[in-house]
Amino acid sequence: MTEPSTKTRPPSSAMKIANVGLWSVGVPLSLYLFGAMVAWAIPGCSCNDTSCSGCGANFLVGILVVWGLAGTIVAALTILPITLIVATLVKITSALSRDSDA
Numbered sequence: 001m002t003e004p005s006t007k008t009r010p011p012s013s014a015m016k017i018a019n020v021g022l023w024s025v026g027v028p029l030s031l032y033l034f035g036a037m038v039a040w041a042i043p044g045c046s047c048n049d050t051s052c053s054g055c056g057a058n059f060l061v062g063i064l065v066v067w068g069l070a071g072t073i074v075a076a077l078t079i080l081p082i083t084l085i086v087a088t089l090v091k092i093t094s095a096l097s098r099d100s101d102a
Contacts, residue, residue: 014091021083028071035064 011019038061039045045055052062 014087017083017087021080024075024079025072028068031064032068032072035061035068
């Protein structure tokens with residue numbers, strides 16, 4: 001009796017490109033959420049649109065919250081759609097070249 005193969009196919013180029021877009025949104029979103037949790041967990045810490053106060057590391061928490069949110073919005077509106085369009089084009093062209101080789 002033979003064992004089933006455990007080899008998996010490596011991710012396609014289109015999947016790698018799509019992952020770049022997803023990571024570009026995920027990283028700043030996680031920074032924003034981390035900063036927001038730190039601001040919530042520290043008593044007396046409050047953040048407004050531009051800065052934080054009463055957090056101890058006001059500048060760091062402010063950077064995480066403000067720039068994390070701004071980075072998430074920018075990445076979701078620009079980088080993610082562009083990478084998904086490029087990944088779709090790569091997938092289509094690879095499928096067409098595969099079909100023409102057959």
